[in-house]
Each structure stands twice: as structure tokens, then as C-alpha cells.
Amino acid sequence: MNVGNGKLNTSDKILLVAIDLMAEKGFKTVTTKEIATAAGISEMTLYRHFGSKKNLLEQGIDRFHYTWEMQKLFKEKLVWDLQTDLLLISKTYHEVMSRNGKMFLITLKERHNLPGIQKKMKNYPQQLKEMLTDYFTRMQVRGKMIPTNPETQAMSFIWMNYGAFMTNLIADEPFTDVSMEEFMTTSVALFARGLTP
Template sequence: MKTNALSTEDIILETAIDLMEKKGFKAVTTKEIALKSGFSEMTLFRHFGTKHNILERAVETHSYLIDMKTILFDKVEYDLKNDLTRVSKTYHRYNQHNNKMVLLSFQERNTHPFIGERLSENPKRLKMYLIEYFKIMQKKGKMIQVDPEVHAMNFLWMNLGYFMSFQLGGRKVVELPLDQFIEESVDLFVRGLILK
């Protein structure tokens, strides 16, 4: 019989990520992680060895890579609005799934830069594929001639801005629901790029 129960390692990792995101890596102790996760500190050491190993494993297991090529090109319609809407929704799903790791990467960017380096793999790949996609759209005559990299970055920043504003300020800053943001921002973005 299959169970959805989390393993000891999963529970410790989830607890550690939660505490580190709230307090910072340095401020959290292995004793605190063990206590909060419901295990002994000896169990934590048996599974991970050190607090730094916990962080490395958390980055490894909680920053999965999205196959951006499949999302953008295998399902491509060559319709700017539909394609960019799908990409935007996927981007937000990824960031929401990894929201604590993303916030931790900002918090620890000077002391543990490897977190941000690992998490930046998806945006780097997405930027590369968006540039390629925009070039194809220009060749097809479905998009004005602009610098594809500039607009790939603008698209990413637009979406990152919503995500970070919501994570840092919640509904006090971001009153607009995500679906409405995606629909209206993609619509405006596309109107600036389509041939008249």
C-alpha cells in the first residue's frame, strides 16, 4: 500500500528550510531544527552530518529544474499571447513551489551564493528560450523587430516583480490576483510587440 507520509529526511529538510528562511542560516541551530521537526539531534546528524549539509541537500532537492524547452517549444502555438501566458503561469508555479528557497537565496546571497546560482538555472534557461522564441516570431512576421534579449529580460522582470512583491508585502502590496495579473500584463506586453 502506497503512503504519502514524509520520510524523516523530508521532515527535517522542510523544517530546516522553514526555519532558515525565517531566521537565516546562521541563526538556526541543529538542535532547533531537530526539536521543531520532532527528532533528536542525533537523528539529524545521522541523516545529514552537518547543518551545511542540510542546506546543500535542501537546495539540491527543492530547486528542481523545469524543462523550459518542452513548455515553450513542444507546446508552441506561435501566438504571442497564448505562448507567453503559458510561460508566465509556469514561471509562477515554479516560484511558488520554491518560494522559501528563493527568499532564502536572497537572504543568504553573500554567505551562501550557491543557493542563488542553483536557483538561477531556470530563469537563465527561460531567458535563452524566450530569446530564441522571439527571434522565430520576428522571422515569421508576428513580432516587431526589437532586441529579443531586452524583451526576454523585461518579461522575466515583470513576472519576478509580482512574485517578489507578493512574497515580501503580501496582499498589502499586491492586491491583484495572480490570474488577473498574468492576463493583463501579458496582454499589455504583447500589444507592445505585435505588428500593427
């Protein structure tokens, strides 16, 4: 996992170390002392930045999830061509989700033990669904997409990408010889073709 610009502040460094250790040992098993030691800081510094191990995990989820990158994409990078836009959305989604795979696995494991995490896990896909629904609605208004239920198409697109991500994330060995790049290009082309007037 990385944070993009290569420069880590103390909080990001703690978060990255914590995510690695939580993924390796489990949230319940890893201690704040182990996290602090691995991050090269005192346990007191960890508590000053995050207050608790639970808060550390929750801030990690907020810091490294895809929502802010997707919001920027939807605000600044759309060209209003269905296939081009959907391919960019798909590639961005997979890039961020793959980069943050460890965080995603931790949240899946801990969602029932920590109710705040379960709520966060629902918020991110909900926000992506809203962005995609709005995009599909606007594409219909522009006459660049067939009349259909925009929310249904948003969910179909999310499930297509989420399914591919999960298959790769949890597979012990490659599920297929088809590369992720080929999957995205082909599936987005088919998806766009089906929605283009």
C-alpha cells in the first residue's frame, strides 16, 4: 500500500505499519506496542495521533479508501463518452482497491466485531453508486445512453468490478489467464455497447 506522493507524515507511517501488522496478525492480536515499535515511534506517540487501535483502523479506512479519488475523477476527468469514462472509472477503482487490498481484507474480517467499520464499509460503495447513478442519468439527458434505470446500471457496473477485484484478492492462485487490463477493456466495451443508443 502506498499513499501516492511518496512522502509520509507520521500519521501515514503509523497507518501503513498498522495495516501491514493487522493484515498479518489480525486486528485483535496485534498490539499498539507492536505497531509503535514497527513504526519506530513510542506507544505514546501512537496514542497522541489516534487515541486507540480501533480509531487507528477507522482512520486507515478513511485515509486509504477510493472515495476521494473517485470524487475527483467524477468532477474533473469525465469526457462524456460512455466507454472512455467507464474504462477510466474501472481502472481507477481497481488501482485503488488493489493498492489497498490489505486494508480491505482487514475491514471484511472485522466488520462484525466493530460496528463503526461496518457502517463505513456501507458508505463507500453507496457513494460510488450515487456518483455512477448521477453520471448515467446525465448521459441519458445528453442522449448518449439508452433509457434505462440509472441506479440499476450503476449497481451492475459496481458488481462487475467488485467481483473481479474480490476474485483476484482471495484467490490462492490465478483464477484465469485473462489479465485485469484485458478484463477491464473487454467488459467495459461490452457494457458501453449495451447502453449506447
